[in-house]
Amino acid sequence: MRHSQTAEARPYHHGDLRRALIDAARRVLEAEGPSALSLRAVAREAGVSPAAPYHHFKDKGELMDAVAHEGWDLLDAALAAAKAAASSSQAAMNELGVAYVCFARQNPALYRVMYDTARDREDLPDKMRGDEEGAYCKVRDTLVEAGANPADTLDIELATTAAWCSAHGLAEMAGFTQFDHLKVACGGEIAFFRAIFQHMGLVPKHRAD
Amino acid sequence: MRHSQTAEARPYHHGDLRRALIDAARRVLEAEGPSALSLRAVAREAGVSPAAPYHHFKDKGELMDAVAHEGWDLLDAALAAAKAAASSSQAAMNELGVAYVCFARQNPALYRVMYDTARDREDLPDKMRGDEEGAYCKVRDTLVEAGANPADTLDIELATTAAWCSAHGLAEMAGFTQFDHLKVACGGEIAFFRAIFQHMGLVPKHRAD
DNA sequence: GTCCGATGTGGACGATGTTTAGATAGCACT
DNA sequence: AGTGCTATCTAAACATCGTCCACATCGGAC
Incomplete structure (x- = not known):
């Protein structure tokens, strides 16, 4: 008060x-x-x-929530920077994906806390799904700029969700040693990420590259 | 007692x-x-x-490994059943993806143990990546049957990895309540999965034609 | 039947999450 | 000043956890 x-x-x-x-x-x-x-x-x-x-915290979980909250802020900032740096709206989706996975790889423990707490409550944090700002909306806007039909809202939401899921899946798998030889074959970890995103249907319809 | x-x-x-x-x-x-x-x-x-x-077990981790091992067996069986039931090789990839996510949704705790232990050791279990059998190879074979060029081994491996990552990402996100309205809009959870997979590039793009 | 090794038990240790009672310190009001 | 009030912090305790120890017990080889 x-x-x-x-x-x-x-x-x-x-x-x-x-x-x-x-x-x-x-x-x-x-x-x-x-x-x-x-x-x-x-x-x-x-x-x-x-x-x-x-x-200051009801229990350990609430402390973890606070840590995770900071993590989502950092991730959001990383995505914003990647979007700003993208040379074209066609390239922006792939840049977002690469930035997402790079964040997870550079902060593996934090990324794990973020999703562990989210899954415990079966909810992504509000800040991610905001209609006006937040990472989810950044991806959605980028999709529209890349050529998706903004009038088909269901399709846009599905495409945004698909992109997010794909990036998260890669982020979680990227640390497995099974893929080391692929990273080498692609010429580095980031090149590997780009190659994988090439296979995921991130960009609507027409190929970006 | x-x-x-x-x-x-x-x-x-x-x-x-x-x-x-x-x-x-x-x-x-x-x-x-x-x-x-x-x-x-x-x-x-x-x-x-x-x-x-x-x-019988060196420590708790080894018990968890044994539980996870059974989980991978079950997942492998679920994928095999889905592949066998697929009406066409074109449809098989999507059926595999749906079966994968359904398994994760029906055994959420087990699925979590499987990936928690895998990430702890930074390794997927050997049985998943075998060249002759295992879930990884099932996906790879299905991709080839669906039209991917089997001679381009790097491309095949990347496509398989991309598909696996996409399915895993969706499996982990599928429980979040944020997507409830999408499930309703799609007409059920499985329809939602299919719609998402539609946006992911699971089926190989026929670059040659 | 006897012995031995594999398999069980109970008790102990340190670490963890959490709660309680009490100590301490800053603020508001005379 | 002093007197409370309340937020903050400590110390101690509790139940549970993973793990290890000494010991009990069973099953099979001899």
């Missing part, structure tokens, strides 16, 4: 423990991997007692 | 505890979900002490 404009985050003793805990979680995630991401380890990393986080 | 469904008083030395533990794990998985799948819970379900499994 009192200070609603500064949001709920303004701890007294620590400065901003909520913020510190999320950062500590990110640090643990980077250093030790998802399996080491325990509430106690995060509290330890932040230098507080194991019970302290409970004044 | 009757535990779940063990027929009657079991001999103090179990007949085949390894088998019983895997079955118990499957039962726990179905009933309580992946988060409840603890070693102790499995031992409890099988009616043995928490230490008993260690005479």
Whole structure:
């Protein structure tokens, strides 16, 4: 009630423990991997007692949600940058896909937390599916710019969903060693991604390349 | 002291505890979900002490591997059935995709264990990538039958990988509530899957004509 | 029948998520 | 100033988990 404009985050003793805990979680995630991401380890990393986080998060899941939320922000920014850098609207879809998979490969632990929490609640975060902004809408707009018929809204939604699923599937599989020889054959990991996207029907109708 | 469904008083030395533990794990998985799948819970379900499994599995991970292994067998069988039932080689690819996603939807916890263990070791199980049999080769063969050029081995491998990634991506996303309205619009979940696969480039593009 | 190794049990250890009671520190109001 | 109020943090405890230990027990080879 009192200070609603500064949001709920303004701890007294620590400065901003909520913020510190999320950062500590990110640090643990980077250093030790998802399996080491325990509430106690995060509290330890932040230098507080194991019970302290409970004044800022209902339970461990809520901390994970906060970490995942930051991940979605980062992913959204990466997609925005890729879209801005695309040379043509035809190329933009493939660039989005490559940027998506590269993000997952560069932040594997974070990406895993993002989808683990999403699947636990059977919901992608709202920010992804917003009609006005968010990654989902970026993909949809790019599809329209690439030539899809904006009047056929069902078709557009299906195409957007298909593209997202394809990219997510590749992102999850990209780490498997079975595909190492394909990466070599394609001349590098990113070239491999492009080759795979070539086989996925990301761009509507006409071939982009 | 009757535990779940063990027929009657079991001999103090179990007949085949390894088998019983895997079955118990499957039962726990179905009933309580992946988060409840603890070693102790499995031992409890099988009616043995928490230490008993260690005479059959090195650690919890090895039990999970065994459960996942059964999952891959089931998935392989589901794909084989779908391939056999396909009316034409053109339709077979889409049928394989639908069967894949349906398997994941009908065994969500098992599917999650399968990929969690695979990602932990950064390896899909060998049985999936065998050159002679296994799910990977089923998809590859189906692609060739559907018109892909078998001489271009790199292209075939890329197309197979792309199809697998697409199906896996859809399988993981299919549970999200965001897509409920699309399922309704398509006239059911399976119709939704078909519509999505329609947008994914599963069937090879006939570049030669 | 005796022995031995494979398979079971119970108890213990450290780590985890979570809750509780109590200590501490900043803010509001006299 | 002082007095509360409340948010924040600590310490201790609990149940559960994975894992290991010493020991009990069974089944088969001799």
